[in-house]
Amino acid sequence: ARDLKEVFEEHGGKTALEYKLDGARIQIHMSRGDVRIFSRRLTDVTKSLPEIVNLVRNEIRAEEAILEGEVIAVGEDGKPMPFQHLMRRFKRVYGIDKISRSIPVKLYLFDALYINGESLIRLPYSERRTRLREIAGNIPLTEQIVTDSISEAESFLKRAIDEGHEGLMAKRLSSPYFPGARGKHWFKIKDVLPPLDLVIVAAEYGYGRRHNWLSDYYLAAKDGDGFTVVGKTFKGLTDNEISGLTKRLKEIAVGEEGNKVIVLPKIVVEVAYNEIQESPKYESGMALRFARIIRIRDDKIPDEADTVETVRTIYENQFRRKAKANI
Numbered sequence: 643a644r645d646l647k648e649v650f651e652e653h654g655g656k657t658a659l660e661y662k663l664d665g666a667r668i669q670i671h672m673s674r675g676d677v678r679i680f681s682r683r684l685t686d687v688t689k690s691l692p693e694i695v696n697l698v699r700n701e702i703r704a705e706e707a708i709l710e711g712e713v714i715a716v717g718e719d720g721k722p723m724p725f726q727h728l729m730r731r732f733k734r735v736y737g738i739d740k741i742s743r744s745i746p747v748k749l750y751l752f753d754a755l756y757i758n759g760e761s762l763i764r765l766p767y768s769e770r771r772t773r774l775r776e777i778a779g780n781i782p783l784t785e786q787i788v789t790d791s792i793s794e795a796e797s798f799l800k801r802a803i804d805e806g807h808e809g810l811m812a813k814r815l816s817s818p819y820f821p822g823a824r825g826k827h828w829f830k831i832k833d834v835l836p837p838l839d840l841v842i843v844a845a846e847y848g849y850g851r852r853h854n855w856l857s858d859y860y861l862a863a864k865d866g867d868g869f870t871v872v873g874k875t876f877k878g879l880t881d882n883e884i885s886g887l888t889k890r891l892k893e894i895a896v897g898e899e900g901n902k903v904i905v906l907p908k909i910v911v912e913v914a915y916n917e918i919q920e921s922p923k924y925e926s927g928m929a930l931r932f933a934r935i936i937r938i939r940d941d942k943i944p945d946e947a948d949t950v951e952t953v954r955t956i957y958e959n960q961f962r963r964k965a966k967a968n969i
Contacts, residue, residue: 839913926954
């Protein structure tokens with residue numbers, strides 16, 4: 643959603659707002675003490691989350707249930723860790739005891755699809771939430787308010803962000819459950835980080851219909867007299883823009899490394915992103931998460947690009963609200 647006003651208009655003036663956690667959505671299948679956990683793509687991640695399995699087995703007050711929730715990594719102070727640390731847990735099937743001590747996780751539930759032989763997917767969301775609360779035991783549900791007040795919603799959004807979360811989910815109270823789709827029943831409302839003006843220093847040819855275009859761009863921030871890569875993206879531009887940009891990049895190409903074309907740092911682009919992560923992949927030690935190009939900034943010269951120091955400041959400010967992993 644563009645803003646809270648749009649949400650209230652779409653939802654008829656009243657909506658359920660919940661914390662949007664910076665974690666991984668999971669689906670829990672429980673049947674007479676047997677618990678299986680699946681990722682949003684239905685990959686079985688049961689072995690990676692033994693403490694969540696035990697929690698569900700001990701707390702859920704139902705013989706059979708299919709529930710949805712979010713798992714987040716948390717620090718010693720209870721604050722959420724950045725998403726990338728959680729992914730280390732999901733990729734592990736060995737050495738779980740050790741990594742679970744350095745990256746503990748916490749489960750929040752938000753939906754119930756099936757309880758004790760009864761499918762709930764056609765019930766309104768407000769009723770599914772009530773049914774979930776009845777069987778959740780001591781497992782917390784995502785923080786929620788139901789409101790018709792934009793000012794109350796704005797305060798709730800600020801609180802979620804101040805506590806280190808991504809933002810809010812707005813859910814139509816009457817909405818049934820739609821597998822794999824939200825439509826306009828559920829909206830994601832997130833904090834917007836300042837866009838960065840970065841320079842393209844290399845590009846790779848795409849795939850499929852983009853195989854003749856340089857469509858995957860290495861984005862660099864100004865670093866002293868040079869430029870240092872802080873991310874990569876193939877998102878944001880139209881086909882016409884990619885075609886035109888390919889022509890321009892070929893004109894300033896200075897070398898090739900396989901599918902990668904090195905170019906002079908001449909073209910500035912404005913880049914949006916969701917987060918800045920720690921990354922050993924680039925010399926800067928940082929990487930933009932979900933970067934996408936908003937527009938090509940032909941009105942700017944490379945010396946006007948944002949600096950590595952600016953990128954690092956935004957990165958470090960994230961930890962004022964998030965925990966750091968002790969690994």
